[in-house]
Amino acid sequence: MRVSSVTQMIKSFVLTEARMDKVGIAPIERFNESPEGMHPTDFLPGCKSVIAFCTRLPDGAIDSTYRTFEDNYYDVHGIYGAYGYVGAPNYNLMWANYKISRFVEKVTGCTAMPETAGPTHGAKMMSMRHCAFAAGLGEFGWSSIMLTPEFGPRNRFGAVLTTAELTPDPMYNGPKLCEPDKCHICEKMCPTGAIPPYVEGQGRLVTTGGKTVEYGQTNWAKCRIMCHGTRQAYNESGGDIIPRDVTDPLNEDLDNIGRYFVKHENVRQNFHQHNPTWKCGNCLTYCPVGNWRERFYDTGLSEVDTNQFKDE
């Protein structure tokens, strides 16, 4: 059987049997610029192809974020956590990974390693966003979230590494998905200012497969403060998870709190990736890529006037 027909079989398995919403194949050369320890061959020696795929997140689960942050209705926040971020999407990806890796091994006779899907695993992971980018699924947004033309930011990604040489997909070459010079929504909607204001040339440049993208240098310490509900206003216990002696969490102490929290997590959980991360999601929820404005803003689901952020 020709390699391309095996590739086709695998891709159609991903979309039908594994019920993923998008799939692409990246050849190993596209990972030449991976940081040390995060190259596919660090995980699977002899890896030749990375099969990246995504599960589309249900809009209703994502939109529960509006109720939380616009109406202070915290009871609905679990919906985002369960179905929009860590719960169902991770398990969905985990089962897809399992099924796809078994199928790839069956049809190619090569090794296929399911990559970890998120905080359900206790190990270091490859960057799923870079796998998705390298496999041509889409483009990075300024927020550093990976956007697809079909679903905008509302995707979660998974990947299977294999020693099989599969037919690669081209890099994404459609219309530019993020327009950070005009939009500014993610940076303005970020409650802790973790996403920097767009300044041309000040972002992080990433080149893969001959395609270069620039995305914002998100401050992960600040991002975590919201994601993990470390501010009193954003966790249901009503108390600060951050230490009491930090008095000004919104200003100069913010970096210190982030560092403290990361350290604290490391002690508790041994690795920083595995924590409940469902307290925020504004950058993803309000991102207009994928026609958010038409689908949700104009229907009154959200009342935030994001037009005010726009540079025409």
Ligand code: B12
């Ligand atoms: C830990 C983690 C977090 C941490 C962030 C810590 C951090 N430093 O990244 C916290 C809790 C803050 C977080 C927040 C969110 N996360 Co998160 N997170 C992860 C997780 C589990 C690991 C990411 C990681 O290891 N980061 C470490 C940094 C160093 O890696 P990186 O930014 O991906 O890559 C850097 C380098 O390593 C290097 N690099 C790495 N590999 C390669 C390869 C090549 C070829 C090149 C050139 C470079 C390169 O380039 C980057 C710049 O240095 C991933 C799952 C995964 N395995 O990818 C999800 C993931 C990134 N998160 C995701 C999501 C959805 C979110 C939130 C929206 C959740 C929410 N609250 O609603 C926010 C988004 C915030 C934002 N603006 O991006 C999705 C993103 C989906 C998407 N559409 O892009 C992912 C991919 C999970 C998934 N399975 O889909 N997250």
